[in-house]
Amino acid sequence: MNTRNYLKSIGCLICIMSINLVYAQSGDVQIIKDNRINALIDKQSAVVAPAVRPQISGYRIQLFFDSDRSKINDAKGRFISRFSKIDTYITRANPNYILKAGDFRTRLEAERIKAEIEAEFPTSFVVKEKINLPRLEKDELSD
Numbered sequence: 065m066n067t068r069n070y071l072k073s074i075g076c077l078i079c080i081m082s083i084n085l086v087y088a089q090s091g092d093v094q095i096i097k098d099n100r101i102n103a104l105i106d107k108q109s110a111v112v113a114p115a116v117r118p119q120i121s122g123y124r125i126q127l128f129f130d131s132d133r134s135k136i137n138d139a140k141g142r143f144i145s146r147f148s149k150i151d152t153y154i155t156r157a158n159p160n161y162i163l164k165a166g167d168f169r170t171r172l173e174a175e176r177i178k179a180e181i182e183a184e185f186p187t188s189f190v191v192k193e194k195i196n197l198p199r200l201e202k203d204e205l206s207d
Contacts, residue, residue, distance in 0.1 A: 122195035
């Protein structure tokens with residue numbers, strides 16, 4: 065296509081667009097929708113705080129690690145049977161799963177529990193990391 069024909073086609077296009085603008089119509093749009101849509105939008109847009117507890121520096125006991133998840137679960141069950149009030153945590157560090165226990169504020173607290181479980185978990189050791197704030201027991205609150 066040469067330049068002259070190109071300019072003619074652009075000119076025609078501009079004429080057609082201007083005619084459409086002159087004859088453009090206005091109107092009202094009515095949206096009919098179910099009220100549950102508004103409820104869903106409100107629910108989805110609500111800001112929900114994350115479900116995490118505040119964290120501080122502290123200590124945990126690394127009890128066990130293995131690549132077999134069932135062995136980790138067995139070790140967790142053995143620990144919970146003795147210390148039901150101490151939280152346990154399983155993390156993944158490929159190819160192994162790591163079982164840790166406790167939210168201890170001091171190394172001494174962690175070492176005390178470690179000494180009690182040393183026969184059952186001989187390779188356990190204390191690690192320093194971010195911990196959840198320990199839970200307060202009801203009898204501690206009444207003191």
